[in-house]
Amino acid sequence: MTKARHTHGVIRVAAPLAVLASLLFVLPRSGPWFHAWLPELSHPLYTRTSFGALTLAHLALVTIATLFAVAIGLGLGILATRPSGRSLLPTVRAVAVIGQTFPPVAVLAIAVPLLGFGAAPTLLALVLYGVLPVLGQTIAGLEHVPAATLHAADGMGYGRWRRLREVELPLAAGPIMAGVRLSAIVSVGTATIGSAVGATTLGSPIVEGLVGNNTAYVVQGALLVGALALSVDAVLGAIERRIRRG
Amino acid sequence: MIEFDHVTKRFGGHLVIDDLSLRIDDGEFFVLVGPSGSGKSTLLRTVNRLVPVDAGAVRIDGEDVLSRDVETLRRGIGYAIQSVGLFPHRTVGENIATVPRLLGWPEGDIRARVTELVELLRLDEPGIADRYPATLSGGQQQRVGVARALAARPRIVLMDEPFGALDPITRESLQGSLKAIQRDTGTTILFVTHDMDEAFRLGDRVALMLDGRIAQVGAPLDLLHRPANDRVRDFVGGTRARLRELAVRTVRDSMRVGEPAEGEAVDVADSLQDALAAMLAQRRDRLPVNSRGERVGAIVLADLVANGP
Ligand SMILES: Nc1ncnc2c1ncn2[C@@H]1O[C@H](COP(=O)(O)OP(=O)(O)OP(=O)(O)O)[C@@H](O)[C@H]1O
Ligand SMILES: [Mg+2]
Numbered sequence: 001m002t003k004a005r006h007t008h009g010v011i012r013v014a015a016p017l018a019v020l021a022s023l024l025f026v027l028p029r030s031g032p033w034f035h036a037w038l039p040e041l042s043h044p045l046y047t048r049t050s051f052g053a054l055t056l057a058h059l060a061l062v063t064i065a066t067l068f069a070v071a072i073g074l075g076l077g078i079l080a081t082r083p084s085g086r087s088l089l090p091t092v093r094a095v096a097v098i099g100q101t102f103p104p105v106a107v108l109a110i111a112v113p114l115l116g117f118g119a120a121p122t123l124l125a126l127v128l129y130g131v132l133p134v135l136g137q138t139i140a141g142l143e144h145v146p147a148a149t150l151h152a153a154d155g156m157g158y159g160r161w162r163r164l165r166e167v168e169l170p171l172a173a174g175p176i177m178a179g180v181r182l183s184a185i186v187s188v189g190t191a192t193i194g195s196a197v198g199a200t201t202l203g204s205p206i207v208e209g210l211v212g213n214n215t216a217y218v219v220q221g222a223l224l225v226g227a228l229a230l231s232v233d234a235v236l237g238a239i240e241r242r243i244r245r246g
Numbered sequence: 247m248i249e250f251d252h253v254t255k256r257f258g259g260h261l262v263i264d265d266l267s268l269r270i271d272d273g274e275f276f277v278l279v280g281p282s283g284s285g286k287s288t289l290l291r292t293v294n295r296l297v298p299v300d301a302g303a304v305r306i307d308g309e310d311v312l313s314r315d316v317e318t319l320r321r322g323i324g325y326a327i328q329s330v331g332l333f334p335h336r337t338v339g340e341n342i343a344t345v346p347r348l349l350g351w352p353e354g355d356i357r358a359r360v361t362e363l364v365e366l367l368r369l370d371e372p373g374i375a376d377r378y379p380a381t382l383s384g385g386q387q388q389r390v391g392v393a394r395a396l397a398a399r400p401r402i403v404l405m406d407e408p409f410g411a412l413d414p415i416t417r418e419s420l421q422g423s424l425k426a427i428q429r430d431t432g433t434t435i436l437f438v439t440h441d442m443d444e445a446f447r448l449g450d451r452v453a454l455m456l457d458g459r460i461a462q463v464g465a466p467l468d469l470l471h472r473p474a475n476d477r478v479r480d481f482v483g484g485t486r487a488r489l490r491e492l493a494v495r496t497v498r499d500s501m502r503v504g505e506p507a508e509g510e511a512v513d514v515a516d517s518l519q520d521a522l523a524a525m526l527a528q529r530r531d532r533l534p535v536n537s538r539g540e541r542v543g544a545i546v547l548a549d550l551v552a553n554g555p
Contacts, residue, residue, distance in 0.1 A: 152331030155294055155404075156345050156394075157320030170335050 013238045016230035020055075023227050027051050027220055034216040044216045046205040055224060058201040061194065062187040062232070065123055069130025069183050074176065076131070077138025078164065093139070096132050104129060104190050112197050122194030122201070129190055130183040137179025141172030174244035181236035188229045192221070202228065247272055248293060248402065248436065252302035255288055255458075262288050264458035265302070272401075273432040275425070279445035280455035281481070286438040289455070290404050293436065294323045306402065321348050324395035324403035324433075328410035330387050332379040338390050339364075339375035345398040363393040367423055385416040392424065396433075405437045409444070421448055442482060446470075446494045454478055466494045492518040492550065500549050501535045507544035511536040521545050 028051060034044035049057075079085040080092045104125050111121035145168050153163045169176075192203030202225045209217030248270040255263035262285045270276045278286045291297035292304050295316050304311045311319055324345075332341050339360045346356045364375055367389040379387055388409060395403055408424075409417045425448055428435050439445055445452045446466040453463040461481075462474040470491050473479035483490045498514045511534040512521045525533055531547040 146331070146334070148327065148329035148331035149333060150331075151296075151329075152325070152327060152391075153333075155296055155320060155325035155327070157317040157322075157348055159317050162348075167333060 009238060009241070013234045016227065016234045020224075020227040020231045023223055024052055024055065027223070030220075034220075038216050041214060041216055043214070046208070046217045046220050048208075049200060049204065051220070051224060054200065054202050054204060054221075055228060058188070058191055058203075058225075058228065061119060061122060061126065061191050061199065061201060062184060065126030065130050065187050065191075066180065066184045068123075068127045069187075070134050070180055072127070073131045073134025073179065073183070074138050077135050077142065077176075081139060081142040082160075089139070092135065096135050099128065100132050104193055105196075108193065108197050117198035119194070119199045121197050122191060122199040125194070126187045126190055130187050133182035133186065134176070134179040137175045137182070138172065141175030141179075142168055144175070145171045174240065177236070177240040177243050181233065181240055184232050184236055185229055188225065188232055192225055247305075247307055248434065249305040249308070250289070250292070250302070251305065253289070253292060253299050253304060254301040255285075255292065255297060255299055257288075262458050263292070263299075266459060267302075268453065268460055268463065270434060270436060272434055275428050275435045275437065275448055275450045277437045277439060277445040277449035277452045278455055279439055279442060279449075279452055280461075282440060284455045285458040286440075286455055287406050290406055290436060290438050293402070293404055294320050294325060321345055321398065322400055322402075324398070324400040324405075326391045326395035326403070326405045326408040328407035330391040332387060332390060332394070334379055337376050337378055338369070338382070341379065341390055342375075342393045342397050344394055345400075349398055351398075359397060363397060366396075366427060367393045368419075369393065385412055385420070388412060389420065389423075392420070396427065399431070400433070402434045402436070405435060407439055408437075409439075417444075424448070443490060443493060446490055454481055456481070467491065470494070489519070492522060497521050497535055497545050500553055501543045501545045502549070503543040505544040505546075507532045507534040507546075509533045511541065512545060513537070514542065518545075518550060522547075522550060 028045070031045040034041070038044055076092055080089045107125040107128055108121055111124045115121045115124060149167065149171070150163070153167050158167065191199070191201045192206055195201050195203030195207040202221050205217040205221035206225075209215065209219075209221065250266055250268040253263050253266045254261070266289065278289065280286050288297050292299050293306070293311065295311055306314075333344070336344075342360045342363055343356045346359060351359075360375060364370065369375075369386060369389050371386075374382075374386070379390065382390065388411075392405075392408055395405065395408075409420050412420065421444065424435075427433070437448060439448075446469075449466055451464060452466055452469055454461045454469065456477060462469055462478045464472075469478065469482050470487050473482055479487075495518045496514065497512055497516050497518060497520075500518060501514065507530075509528050509530045509532075510524065512524050514535055514537045516524075521533065525531060525545075525547055532544050534541055535543045535545050
């Protein structure tokens, strides 16, 4: 029973990773197929940058953005749930909600004049979007820790930071990890738009394909973004399940 | 020794503790009893500074609790609450080990102490120390809560309705365990309940709290026999006071030494309430009394009815 569940869990992680790996192997060799499908295209295969390099660049951007988002979201979430920071809570919540209604393209449009073209404005947009789920889940997780547990911890002489580290954060870890996962997934999707302002990501073939009317490029980029999103989701999901089980 | 010296506490405009003074001696099992909202929990929490007082002082061994480092103070005082508040992410053993860990006891001592407490509180299902709180019954959780409060051998233990949500049988068994542990270790226990029977069963002394003041303090029989006023009389039982008294007194107090009787014997250490129950169950008005298995006398219904002031 537990063995079956374990096997199931391994497959859930391994399958998307296997799909991603196969795509990275097959796509560079798939020029003839795309030519057969779309014979009117003179270049049916995206070759400006290798798919492997694009995937790595994409992943690097997402990883850096998620790390920043986690640091900021977790920090703000902790601050807003401390007795001294309670008054910030409604403001923080409102900003988080308003932030989410702001389209990523608008953030890029504002960021480019400030930061120029390339990875920097993309990173800014990713971090801004990535913070929201982490922040929301951190607050929700910390507020869900049973009041009696906190009262008992205080009564037994936990200091504030020790209580946070040893009681509150472990008990909120499941929801927080769900926020981290969501943040990373959103970033994988949003990072593609970064190519519109000059960042090198898996969005590059998509953007170029859209501009140049090359459906093959769009399909190649989209397949990889999809597989990458599923892989990131599976790996972080496995970590989350592990944490929740304790 | 715990000393409340003209302690006052308000929440908002609401006076919850009203210029209250009280002394609790070392090794005493002291029970605070009173109706809901009378301020019992609030008073208890002024001792470990979960509630700061507005005026007056709380002293332990003559030293104001405010002058102690708050974490050191709390680690030195056991604390058990009705909602228990076990750590859901830690095993039973780890929960019990909480304060010894905070105090930095060596790992071997902690393990030995956990084993000892698991036995002492009759948490003797095999492997229970490695289970998580969610897998325990309510009664077991409360036992773990008490074990956790006692773990670091504190000289003072605060207990706020620790047996609140239990059925009468489990409750009585836990009361018995706690009373025995307290007697053996000489721990000072300040115990809050709104159950008058529990108060009289456990307390060396009992304080009845009404509206943030101590209405009367004394041994259980003092409150029963000499209530300070009508409100106290109502609270300690009114017409049920004598029934309660039977729970406090033992067969030893009322038996007729050397007299014979028929039926199943009661023990000299049993409460008179138990003896009365045995008489009713056996449909007899006198029963033999045993001490350590030997016949020593008889207990007679008429004496229970007639005795007392
Ligand atoms: N933190 C608080 N903030 C505001 N009011 C409080 C607070 N704690 C207690 N009170 C109020 O103080 C009064 C006494 O509360 P307390 O918890 O001490 O009563 P109690 O005697 O323990 O009652 P119970 O038997 O129901 O537990 C109540 O009116 C309660 O609402
Ligand atoms: Mg209370």
